[in-house]
Amino acid sequence: MTDLRLRRSVLYMPGSNARALEKAKTLPADSLILDLEDAVGQEEKELAREQVCAAVKSGGYGDRELVIRVNAPQTPWGEADLRAAIEARPDAILMPKVSSPAVLEAIANHLEALDAPEDIAVWAMIETPAAILNIKEIAQARRDRRTRLTCFVLGTNDLAKDTWAQLVPGRVPMLPWIMFALAAARSEGLTILDGVWNDIADVDGCRTECRQSRDLGFDGKTLIHPNQLEPANTSFAPTEEEVRRARLVIEAFAKPENAKRGAIKLEGRLYERQHISMAKRAVTWSEAIAAKGY
Template sequence: MSDLRLRRSVLYMPGSNQRALDKAKTLPADSLILDLEDAVSMEEKELARDQVCAAVKGGGYGHRELVIRVNAPQTPWGDGDLRAAIQAKPDAILMPKVSSPAVLESVADALEALDAPDSIAVWAMIETPAAILNIHEIAKARRDRRNRLTGFVLGTNDLAKDTWAQLVRGRVPMLPWMMLTLAAARAEGLIVLDGVWNDIADPEGCREECRQARDLGFDGKTLIHPNQLEPANTSFAPTEEEVRRARLVIEAFNLPENAKRAAIKVEGRMYERQHIGVARRAVVWSETIAARDAAA
């Protein structure tokens, strides 16, 4: 079974804001992207690097997955960011502007040269027209374990900027690129996260977009404000009815009389054996969420 870690809500936190880094320890986010790139001004790049790396080393973030988004290698901060991030040992390093497999190969070279721990994964921002055109080749980089690629993060704002596409409600201009990215990710066993909702004064608009992303098949959504956590967490969680039906499907296939059947009927609907994986995922996620809520 693929990675079942919860990533319903993946919150960007500006690395230059120490108060935000501290507050993140109390927020109900599944994952945190501690940002050294877009959310940080040029004047504060080195401050952000120091604060983020100290925060990761210091711990205290509980179950939250910690990801450091570094600046691109070709920038004045890229090399220093990567070196510092490796020393901090986050769960993953998020690389911006990944437009071809060559970017990941160069990062792999750097990780090897710096003797990075095997526990550090690499995520790739998909945010340029070239990345969309090269998306399956980028995803296939996962096949070489030295690349450490485990996930894609859509950068819809950058895609809109570079293509002139409008970020309209329903995201019709973006849908082909979103589904190409998702298909490439799923073909290679990668997680894939939706881009951000920009209007922090409209959490219901965020909820609508989260539900769309969930229906399309995304693992979760990247967020830019704590008030977007609840819409994401509830939208990407399985509903009570989905969990109830999932348990029935698992129980039905476990019956001795169904041991050799390829398809069965449960409450008037047909299910094939391939649906067992989907049902198990819903149950595991539901149990994980319940345990986490109980511990909060």
């Protein structure tokens, strides 16, 4: 058993859709992003804010992590969004357009001024060329506990819009930025979530990109439709063979005869001591998924 927080599947839910907010209580998603920003038209911003905050307060979402994506502070809705989100007390608030550490510092000051509970984390959307260029410094903002920064969320659609990069299968145009962001996140112990797959009807394409995300090293993938949950949940889960091999590595290095050995050979493969932590991670993920039930 483990208390690992899984974020394989992180589903955006439009805050203006009350039916969707209710349905989310039954979906096999690890986390839910209740959206007040991109998924909501200007004329529905206030309605979305009311519905999302009421939903978070009323509960009923089980152990699903609840995140509210607010509008940026400089927009007409940002201030009210932040105040309402703090009152609702989600697990985290997702801030859009975080392009420099100064943005996180300003948010930290804002949260302090509003007496935000300490257990509300901050997630950062990485969705601009400036964010990619400043990604190391943005990640290092986590060292200041006031920022509450715990997670990066890639906004690949916005990155494509601003750079003119094409959203093609395999994402070759974006891979350098993706990996740069991932390296920055890992260097500071941050969770990092991949951007969305846009073609709702193409579940196989979603599965392929989820597997790529997992292979690249992401914690999970953001999603825009419930039919993408199964591809994400299964893609980010270790296979039975991976878990079997992981347990074998852990057991082998635990044997007295291997106590001082830096590397051992198992089933024709060479394993070094650094593989122990990788093996333990696979086993921990497997146990967390089993405990969750999906």
